[in-house]
Amino acid sequence: MRVYLLTGIDATKRRLHYSGQLSALLLEPCPTGSNSLCGTQGKRVKFAYFLVGLILVAGVGGVVAIMPSKRDRFQARVRAEARQQGLIVESVRLPRLILRAEDRVSAGGRLRKTSRMCVRYRKRFTRRIDHAPTWRLLRDPSSSTPIVGWRADDDEIRGVNLFQSEFWQAMEALLRDAPQECWGVQALEDSSAWLGTEEPGAASFDAAALRMSKFLDRLEGFHATFSIG
Known part of the structure; x- marks a missing residue:
């Protein structure tokens, strides 16, 4: 089993890498002539949007929870x-x-x-x-x-x-x-x-x-x- 110790710079690079992958996943077009949500890529896009929505809901919910009644x-x-x-x-x-x-x-x-x-x-x-x-x-x-x-x-x-x-x-x-x-x-x-x-x-x-x-x-x-x- 390999153990990776990430420095601050490495961790930042990795976050940017994953962020770039997510952006590419959302923006990458499907092959010409195919459905807009095509095959495996369409499922990946749906899942990515689901994750983004989940993060937004969690963030808004946290703000609402701490607001005084x-x-x-x-x-x-x-x-x-x-x-x-x-x-x-x-x-x-x-x-x-x-x-x-x-x-x-x-x-x-x-x-x-x-x-x-x-x-x-x-x-x-x-x-x-x-x-x-x-x-x-x-x-x-x-x-x-x-x-x-x-x-x-x-x-x-x-x-x-x-x-x-x-x-x-x-x-x-x-x-x-x-x-x-x-x-x-x-x-x-x-x-x-x-x-x-x-x-x-x-x-x-x-x-x-x-x-x-x-x-x-x-x-x-x-x-x-x-x-x-």
Whole structure:
């Protein structure tokens, strides 16, 4: 068995050689009086065109595959606009609250992830709020405590309990304006947060970012009202 080691020049010459052969194959005419795709040569020409077409399709397919979708472009513009309005954009994981058996274990017996990625839009308070409670609510259609359709994350609650009806009734009124793509809301010591995803809809990207910013402003006001002074 012979082994050929090609230098850069040799490799270039070989590529040019094969390129020339392909060009000659495509341009070489058939014998006079014969069919345009004659015999073996016709088959070779067809095969050569097939290879060229395959290369073109693969190239175009690769470009299409890396192009961002409409949803990706919308998300990028919403996040850029949100940053312009002073919001902090972060990626976080939220637990999946409603899980079927097939959501927990795959058909092959492998455990599935019981959490999902989402985006957290966080806005720092415009003023200091002392002794304010911290909490996180997650959307859960099966829950009725502390709010219908929302469940409190027990690990994130400080300074308030599930039986303070006045607090949760006021929060329920605030959450009526939360869009379906909002999976959760959170109050931290220095900021309020909106958790979820961005979906292209009737609202433009700047309107979507402005809506989140205004919602977080209202959440800050609510947070200050129920601070423990």
